[in-house]
Amino acid sequence: MKTIRRLIYGEVLAAIALVTLGFLALFLFFDLVDELQYLGKNNALSAATDIYQIKHALLYVALLLPNHLYELMPISVLIGTIFVMARLAQSSEFTILRTSGLGPWRALKLLLALGAVFVAFSFALGDYVAPASERAAQLLKARYQGKITIGQTGAWLKEKQAYNTFVVNVKALNPDNKMQGVQIYEFNNQGLIVSTTQAPLAVFAKGDAWLLQQATRVEFEVSSGLTPAGKGKESAKVSRSTLESLRWPTGIGAEMVSVALLKPDRMATIDLFNYVRHLDANGQTAQRYEIEFWKKVFYPLSCLVMVMLALPFAYLHFRSGGIAGYVFAGVMIGISFFLLNNVFGYVGNLRNWQPWLAAATPGLLYMAVSLGAFGWLVLKR
Secondary structure (H helix, E strand, O other): OHHHHHHHHHHHHHHHHHHHHHHHHHHHHHHHHHHHHHOOOOOOOOOOOOOOOHHHHHHHHHHHHHHHHHHHHHHHHHHHHHHHHHHHHHOOHHHHHHHOOOOHHHHHHHHHHHHHHHHHHHHHHHHHHHHHHHHHHHHHHHHHHOOEEOOOOOEEEEEEOOOOEEEEEEEEEOOOOOEEEEEEEEEOOOOOEEEEEEEEEEEEEOOOEEEEEEEEEEEEEEEEEEOOOOOEEEEEEEEEEEEEEEEEEOOOOHHHHHHHHOOHHHOOHHHHHHHHHHHHHOOOOOHHHHHHHHHHHHOOOHHHHHHHHHHHHHHOOOOOOOHHHHHHHHHHHHHHHHHHHHHHHHHHHHHOOOHHHHHHHHHHHHHHHHHHHHHHHHHHO
């Protein structure tokens, strides 16, 4: 059994590595072509020598490769495993392995063990390597092209404190972790605005606080009293002040703001979990981030589904040259899984489905197909 395991694992790993290298080379080429338009440009606030050159573009696209690898892993596992299983069936090697004692369930167990390795690799890649490299790529590009703009209107955050609620808007984030265009709106328990604070620049201070520089603060005060006739009277007062430096205590740390640099699907699982808890605690809609959280949980498990889909190809009877058609079918299955996984995420967000259901449905559908193919081609025939 050890010899059979070494044979199949060696063939499958080599095929998956070859398919992965081919896909990564293709993405590397496309990303590099897209970066050519920025060559020779630099940030107006940086030194004249800080020009975006070809070496910077190559480093930038290289930092994007871990995220591409994470997205392509289930497809690569499927195509590589199908190719090996189909080739073994075409050369009758798998028939010899079957006569040597490799039954259907033992073969499935063998491939699932290999799939579990890719599950662990995909989880580590998507949770630790890809978010860090994506953030490094964005900071590298911002060094030569200026600040990192967070969306069209900036990043919006909300925080409930002891007595009041704060809504915060950050327009951009500098590569040195300084925030630009900060606006803070303070509301009381009745939903009335209490104050607004604007600062062109802010930094994260120790002790859970922001340090706002050149801050302009506007306070709205409403007082009630009695007129000489004994009737109630309300008066409004607006006070405006400009401060060289203003310390704002808050639980919104650098990690919370930096998650806005990444799309939800490129955030680490723990960051998504903490961000969902923050949104729930402040009464904000977390549906989109909950779906992405469960997708991060279930997506690595799709490697197990892919090896299950590939096993029935070892029990097919091939004619000369027929293997290319089955490999092409594997490519189409992998692409359809990738598209369906994205579609269910958008549909689940629009239709307000249960987040775990929207994330798990594509994998469950393909698992049902793989089990059906395994039962019909392997067990019945």
